[in-house]
Amino acid sequence: MLFKVDMQVNIPLDADPAVIEDIKREEKAYSQALQQAGKWRHIWRVAGQYANVSIFDVENAQELHDVLLGLPLYKFMEIKVEALCRHPSSIRDDDR
Numbered sequence: 001m002l003f004k005v006d007m008q009v010n011i012p013l014d015a016d017p018a019v020i021e022d023i024k025r026e027e028k029a030y031s032q033a034l035q036q037a038g039k040w041r042h043i044w045r046v047a048g049q050y051a052n053v054s055i056f057d058v059e060n061a062q063e064l065h066d067v068l069l070g071l072p073l074y075k076f077m078e079i080k081v082e083a084l085c086r087h088p089s090s091i092r093d094d095d096r
């Protein structure tokens with residue numbers, strides 16, 4: 001199943017910069033492993049915001065839930081999820 005996920009990151013102003021840098025490093029590794037596995041299919045920065053728009057390709061909503069709760073930055077995020085389905089005009093074979 002494909003899902004569009006909007007992630008807005010809100011780091012508290014009083015957070016320890018060294019701790020945040022560690023979490024961001026973990027986040028990058030976590031994200032890139034999921035991208036390599038084909039689960040996190042696309043990620044784009046939203047221009048001008050500490051936010052991204054992502055497309056996930058997972059088995060079901062439970063898997064997406066588990067992936068999102070595993071994000072190292074999860075506790076600093078506002079997350080919006082929308083389920084996607086194939087558009088009748090799509091020419092892509094991998095849209096489901």
Ligand SMILES: O=C(O)C[C@H]1C=CC(=O)O1
Pocket residue numbers: 007009027028029031050051052073
């Ligand atoms: O920077 C972000 O958008 C937040 C998060 C999502 C993937 C990643 O590496 O960091």
